[in-house]
Amino acid sequence: MPVLWIILIVIAIGAVGYVATRARAMASAGNDARHLHSLPSYYGYMAFLFAAAPAFLLLIVWLIAAPLVIEKRVAATLPADVVEQAASQNLLMAEVRRVAVGLDNAVAAGVMDEDLASNARADFTDMTARLKEAGQVITQNVTTPVLRAAQMMREANASSRLWMTIAVIAVAIAGAALAMMRAQRDYRARNVVERGVRWMLVGAASIAILTTVGIVLSLLFNTIEFFRIYPASEFFGSLTWSPSFGGGSELGIWPLLWGTLYISVIALAVAVPIGLFAAIYLSEYASNRVRSVAKPLLEILAGIPTIVYGLFALLTVGPLLLAAFGDGGLGWMQSGTAVMTAGLVMGIMLIPFVSSLSDDIINAVPQAMRDGSYGLGATQSETIRQVVLPAALPGIVGAVLLAASRAIGETMIVVLGAGAAARLSLNPFEAMTTVTAKIVSQLTGDADFASPEALVAFALGMTLFVITLGLNVFALYIVRKYREQYD
């Protein structure tokens, strides 16, 4: 039975439970709601909660656990010599899964009936012929043991499905029945429901933690896997990045880190002065009218998707820079994709980021400090430079650090605008590449997932995660420390 149907059935049981339990509670109070402990609907909600919550939990756990268990059991039946022949057990199991799906398709297409598909003594050549007819690709890895394993997997899947359906529906019915039994006039249904809802709220809030744990674990496991097949000393020590999918690649992180930092520095060199001066003007000089127009307009820049900036870099800014600095002009630039292109465009993207954060911080500087400065005869700009900015400095540093972490983690602009060559060079008009761009290219290629060329992306992701997280924590620390001084 499809999962959707199970969900619908559980909801239906819950709904029936709602009506029945509510009616029973009302009956126990002589059909007068005033004699009940809780409002009548709470008794109903209780039934729904008892029916649906454990059933859905069971469903989720089963759906996650069953494939793992089944695969383990099927893998154990494969003879050792077959496993040895194939390159790895994972590869063989992938084949088993494919054949199992192929059998399903074949039954659905009508070239095979259910009996034959599950018949363990069925003729191998006949089966493969029928599978081919159903559009299945039969590789040389498909052998008799693989076919048998696939049949076993199908059977196990089917019985697991059946038992899951039975168990989930049974749990739902039992929950509804339990709630119904408890529905007496003095039973504190509201408290029970509210406790249940509260746990759901806690669960929702914990998803943030689960996400972080998921990120850390998925990065960590694959990074460890990577370092098992590729020495960490070379990853952190080598100065060349030249992946070759045939093997023998050199995967040093430094060229990528250098590209990342170079582009980020250029981006900040564009964004920080413009953003900071814009924030100063908007918060200290601008009239309300100018402010109400200019601020949202600048913030549009922050709402534009990064792919748009990427295209802007590749097709507008790149050719423009090439015309000025390329062979026709100064001759420094070979192609439109370069550190400068990506850095400039990323700077434009970061302007509103710097300006709105600094704006808030400048506004938080108490007016009394400005007034004191004016009273001593300072002009407005002297006040800003010598009183407001020093007071706001920690916050502004925090904003710049946050912008830096944005720049380091930015992907689409560098993928499209910075080029693909990993090199250590000082010329900002040369193409370089970054950590994020290489994560994309290593994981979207055709590389085998177990090869160091693909796994290196996780090590790069880990590096990126650690750097950006560190910058954020540091920035928030500075901002918080600053806030305490004036509030």
Place this chain on the structure above:
Amino acid sequence: MADATANSPRRHGSLTTTDPRTKRRNAAEARFRAYGIAAIGLGLFFLVVLATSIIRSGVPAFTTTVVSLEMNVSQAEYDEAESGMLKTAAYTKLFITKLGAQLREAGIGDDVQDDAIERIMGKVGSDMRSFYQENPDSIGETVTFTLNASSRVDGYFKGRVNRETLVDSRFLVATDLDVVDALTEAGIITRQFDWGFLTGKDAGVDNPGGAGIGASVIGSFFMMLVVLVLSLPIGVAASIYLEEFAPKNRWTDIIEVNISNLAAVPSIVFGILGLAVFIQFAGLPQSAPLVGGLVLTLMTLPTIIISTRASLKAVPPSIRDAALGVGASKMQAVFHHVLPLAAPGILTGTIIGLAQALGETAPLLLIGMVGFVAREYPGGFIEGFVEPNSAMPAQIYTWAARSDVAFYEKAWGGIIVLLVFLLIMNAIAIVLRRRFERRW
């Protein structure tokens, strides 16, 4: 400015004349102001450049160059074309002979070569063949065909290709452009709005003219559905807990720090998470909008939680106190009174979060939702979630990464479509805020 007075010598000046030092200070003031104005001007200038380059390069994507021609294919011709080995080539030939005959009849370009027409027309054979296979009744009747011209001819009209830069190749030679001009004068070649771009699917690298963004719009739609259905309830529940119920303890602190850190994790890291957890570990199908939606949900959750908490905080405590005062439980006070009052703010935040998710590209590339997957419309509602598809930004990226210049125009056009969606979503959010926001 204690040191200022200490260092400068005593000056005897008049109040009516400005001394040099004051002049200097005033000039510095004016300069400082000018820097500020320049910074804002520069920011706005970038915005204008961005907008004009999007519009200038993107609008041509919405028009296409078509050749319209009345044609009459007889049963004999149809049978002959169908009997051959290269069926579409047979149709192409048929079309070219007919067009050539008509041209000569009309007196335009007596010297038009058949292969020139072939170059101008691109690939008409398959269009014609599928038309006649679907409408066998039309055989023997006069039908008006409106067929796309080749992408180079299209480029000639859009300024991509011109006489000076054209290098003769097997795709187009300079003399063909004269034929094109003649055909345009005769009204056979026209430009019209390209519905195919809005409704179409991605096409192969050799067929930029046939590529459309429709399928990936559908992919984006299904992804946004997943994001909305998951992130709104989870985000609201999490914010209610953190804002209304959470005790001040270590666990709550950890959650809070986590959420603010997650908001700053680069999007590509979420892509890695999706790849490792949803595809590798959980075995969900690759390139499916369902997986994309899950990844974007995790990414949008912090945004939604932060804005929801702000709008819950904006509801004054007196509302809660009044509800508690007449005997509501804490849960009832929150769900019956605070939440409805905070709803407009929550909705606004959710829409803005969705708009952010809609424009996100990098994580989608990692889970396989690249543009060239968007070859088919999904078969149905359920299939829409699990069948491989792309999303608008990923489709744009795929076009931008192709080498044919004609695809760049499609990418810019795709950006206009994407920005229109974002604009609509943000406009709805602003209207909601204006209409329902309450100041206490």
